[in-house]
Amino acid sequence: MTYSVKEAFYTLQGEGAHTGRAAVFLRFAGCNLWSGLERDREKAVCRFCDTDFVGTNGEGGGKFREPGLLAAHIESIWQANASPGGRPYVVCTGGEPLMQLDEPLIGALHEAGFEIAIETNGTLPAPASIDWICVSPKANAPLAQKSGNELKLVYPQTEPEAQPECFETLDFEHFFLQPRDDGPSVSHVAAVANYCLKNPKWRLSLQTHKLTGLP
Numbered sequence: 705m706t707y708s709v710k711e712a713f714y715t716l717q718g719e720g721a722h723t724g725r726a727a728v729f730l731r732f733a734g735c736n737l738w739s740g741l742e743r744d745r746e747k748a749v750c751r752f753c754d755t756d757f758v759g760t761n762g763e764g765g766g767k768f769r770e771p772g773l774l775a776a777h778i779e780s781i782w783q784a785n786a787s788p789g790g791r792p793y794v795v796c797t798g799g800e801p802l803m804q805l806d807e808p809l810i811g812a813l814h815e816a817g818f819e820i821a822i823e824t825n826g827t828l829p830a831p832a833s834i835d836w837i838c839v840s841p842k843a844n845a846p847l848a849q850k851s852g853n854e855l856k857l858v859y860p861q862t863e864p865e866a867q868p869e870c871f872e873t874l875d876f877e878h879f880f881l882q883p884r885d886d887g888p889s890v891s892h893v894a895a896v897a898n899y900c901l902k903n904p905k906w907r908l909s910l911q912t913h914k915l916t917g918l919p
């Protein structure tokens with residue numbers, strides 16, 4: 705299949721259990737919970753998204769007709785930035801990466817030596833061959849992927865079915881609450897901190913790339 709990639713760039717993972725780890729971010733175009741167009745945001749299932757995933761015009765973006773071509777592109781970004789030694793790491797995100805990430809591409813990335821992580825909304829099942837699965841459930845979006853390495857819930861979400869208690873018995877190693885970014889005039893950090901202080905099963909995940917200025 706042809707893969708549509710919004711952007712691909714080298715940075716540090718900003719969120720969750722692997723915060724601070726160098727990675728190539730592979731951002732696929734398109735999502736099943738929002739068109740990505742501002743005029744559709746109000747009627748979308750997921751309305752707080754902080755990401756532009758429309759089109760293939762970002763840095764390192766494009767259309768890739770074969771899995772091997774995309775894997776070679778990701779490998780070239782790693783090699784251009786990282787000195788030899790550490791295990792190459794790719795974080796597949798989007799948009800919703802499970803609309804495109806398939807076994808042939810997972811195989812090609814593994815063949816190139818990458819450890820593969822995914823950031824997904826959990827509405828589509830994730831192939832078990834992915835090395836690190838981060839699920840971020842959304843209200844009004846039925847969860848298909850109920851296990852993985854980390855569950856990272858954006859907080860607050862008002863809907864009863866998107867409260868932390870709804871997810872804490874699922875099969876994940878780590879449970880994170882991430883303050884919802886609503887722009888510079890509001891902060892939900894204190895609300896998340898208070899929840900984690902009361903409920904030690906949950907940990908605070910800050911979007912540290914927004915603090916460091918990394919992409």
Ligand SMILES: C[S@@+](CC[C@H](N)C(=O)[O-])C[C@H]1O[C@@H](n2cnc3c(N)ncnc32)[C@H](O)[C@@H]1O
Binds near residue numbers: 752858883
């Ligand atoms: C842009 S999404 C892409 C991957 C996938 N579609 C998902 O929702 O998990 C990447 C991560 O950013 C989180 N996120 C999106 N908008 C956010 C916001 N306004 N504040 C905090 N986290 C946000 C998502 O919940 C997810 O964990």
Ligand SMILES: Nc1nc2[nH]cc(C(=O)O)c2c(=O)[nH]1
Binds near residue numbers: 729
């Ligand atoms: N540095 C950095 N870390 C991230 N972790 C998850 C991200 C995402 O948009 O999926 C993201 C991102 O966009 N940048």
Ligand code: SF4
Binds near residue numbers: 735737738825
């Ligand atoms: S599911 Fe993920 S990519 Fe899609 S709109 Fe929501 S946060 Fe953005």
Ligand SMILES: [Mg+2]
Binds near residue numbers: 754755
């Ligand atoms: Mg992001």
